[in-house]
Amino acid sequence: MSDNAPDKDAAIVFGAAQHEAGLDAAANEAIELMFFAYRDFTAVADRILEQHNLGRAHHRALYFVGTGRDVTVGHLLDTLNITKQSLARVLRRLIDLGLVVQEVGSEDRRQRLLRLSAEGDALLQELIDAQRHLLRSAFKEAGQERLEGFRKVMLAIMNEEDSARFNRRKRVR
Amino acid sequence: MSDNAPDKDAAIVFGAAQHEAGLDAAANEAIELMFFAYRDFTAVADRILEQHNLGRAHHRALYFVGTGRDVTVGHLLDTLNITKQSLARVLRRLIDLGLVVQEVGSEDRRQRLLRLSAEGDALLQELIDAQRHLLRSAFKEAGQERLEGFRKVMLAIMNEEDSARFNRRKRVR
DNA sequence: GATTTATGTCAACAGTCCTGACATATTTTA
DNA sequence: TAAAATATGTCAGGACTGTTGACATAAATC
Numbered sequence: 001m002s003d004n005a006p007d008k009d010a011a012i013v014f015g016a017a018q019h020e021a022g023l024d025a026a027a028n029e030a031i032e033l034m035f036f037a038y039r040d041f042t043a044v045a046d047r048i049l050e051q052h053n054l055g056r057a058h059h060r061a062l063y064f065v066g067t068g069r070d071v072t073v074g075h076l077l078d079t080l081n082i083t084k085q086s087l088a089r090v091l092r093r094l095i096d097l098g099l100v101v102q103e104v105g106s107e108d109r110r111q112r113l114l115r116l117s118a119e120g121d122a123l124l125q126e127l128i129d130a131q132r133h134l135l136r137s138a139f140k141e142a143g144q145e146r147l148e149g150f151r152k153v154m155l156a157i158m159n160e161e162d163s164a165r166f167n168r169r170k171r172v173r
Numbered sequence: 174m175s176d177n178a179p180d181k182d183a184a185i186v187f188g189a190a191q192h193e194a195g196l197d198a199a200a201n202e203a204i205e206l207m208f209f210a211y212r213d214f215t216a217v218a219d220r221i222l223e224q225h226n227l228g229r230a231h232h233r234a235l236y237f238v239g240t241g242r243d244v245t246v247g248h249l250l251d252t253l254n255i256t257k258q259s260l261a262r263v264l265r266r267l268i269d270l271g272l273v274v275q276e277v278g279s280e281d282r283r284q285r286l287l288r289l290s291a292e293g294d295a296l297l298q299e300l301i302d303a304q305r306h307l308l309r310s311a312f313k314e315a316g317q318e319r320l321e322g323f324r325k326v327m328l329a330i331m332n333e334e335d336s337a338r339f340n341r342r343k344r345v346r
Numbered sequence: 347g348a349t350t351t352a353t354g355t356c357a358a359c360a361g362t363c364c365t366g367a368c369a370t371a372t373t374t375t376a
Numbered sequence: 377t378a379a380a381a382t383a384t385g386t387c388a389g390g391a392c393t394g395t396t397g398a399c400a401t402a403a404a405t406c
């Protein structure tokens with residue numbers, strides 16, 4: 001954690017955010033913070049995906065298949081907010097590569113339950129590790145006591161349905 | 174700011190982040206926080222862009238042309254991390270629509286200085302307003318005292334070159 | 347038995363990104 | 377001044393991800 005001159009000056013802007021004008025200035029800066037942070041956050045995964053000739057769409061599908069339980073095609077469509085055709089292309093590739101396997105639903109035989117193969121799981125873990133490493137470093141650099149601020153703001157940015165899901169999840173697990 | 178049960182439980186995870194395992198859990202959750210927050214953050218702009226038949230690439234170009242000074246094609250290529258051809262297509266459209274105008278560089282006549290027309294500036298302000306509104310609301314909901322935590326973590330996520338630029342900027346302006 | 351639901355697939359199109367090659371004008375360098 | 381480097385523009389062509397709309401199949405539900 002650095003307490004040098006630039007940081008102090010920067011803090012002025014955010015300290016001033018108690019006022020309306022300061023809030024505007026902070027929000028203006030945050031527009032760029034979102035852009036640059038997200039760009040670098042995805043970049044660490046992109047480098048790995050590139051080695052496997054996969055794109056971000058494959059990453060997202062892999063992620064939600066691997067971290068969910070009894071994920072169906074319909075669930076993925078809802079989560080990813082894309083069309084059936086878009087998902088089909090991505091899923092087909094993952095299945096052909098042997099990273100994702102399908103099972104007929106046990107209760108509803110129309111459903112296809114998706115899960116990762118050992119290879120798929122290995123790739124997903126590699127991707128998660130890379131992004132987790134970046135975030136862990138960031139938390140340590142920023143100071144762990146600032147973690148809560150980061151989390152609360154991110155939850156407030158996203159829609160209520162999703163943020164509620166995060167809070168619910170913590171309660172259940 | 175809500176202090177109800179889910180938030181308290183969630184705080185356990187982040188409180189535990191003082192320990193290594195807790196840090197990992199927090200980073201794992203943060204992977205999803207980044208995804209959902211960024212998705213909704215871009216969505217508010219996407220709705221506006223759609224009305225003008227423009228995409229995110231146009232948004233980014235518009236943004237950096239409008240918020241920078243004496244922006245050249247080369248600067249944009251560096252900032253956006255895309256190829257000349259990708260940018261050319263986007264820029265061509267913005268210029269044809271009359272949103273961006275070009276001037277021959279005063280010092281280096283090979284350069285094309287880019288700036289927004291009145292229409293381009295109006296559209297950019299509309300986009301900025303939408304995202305600023307979302308972020309302001311998020312800051313108020315999360316509690317303004319958490320703003321600093323958000324900012325520090327975001328700066329730590331991005332590469333040093335970019336975060337340094339943010340700190341430098343605060344000092345100068 | 348008819349309807350609805352979950353999934354899969356085909357055709358066709360658009361936006362964004364890429365690579366590599368080549369052209370022009372202008373500046374810098376040897 | 378001639379040669380090399382730089383800033384920009386453009387062309388061809390390919391990849392990925394997203395869209396719409398239509399149609400098909402199997403299974404569940406009414």
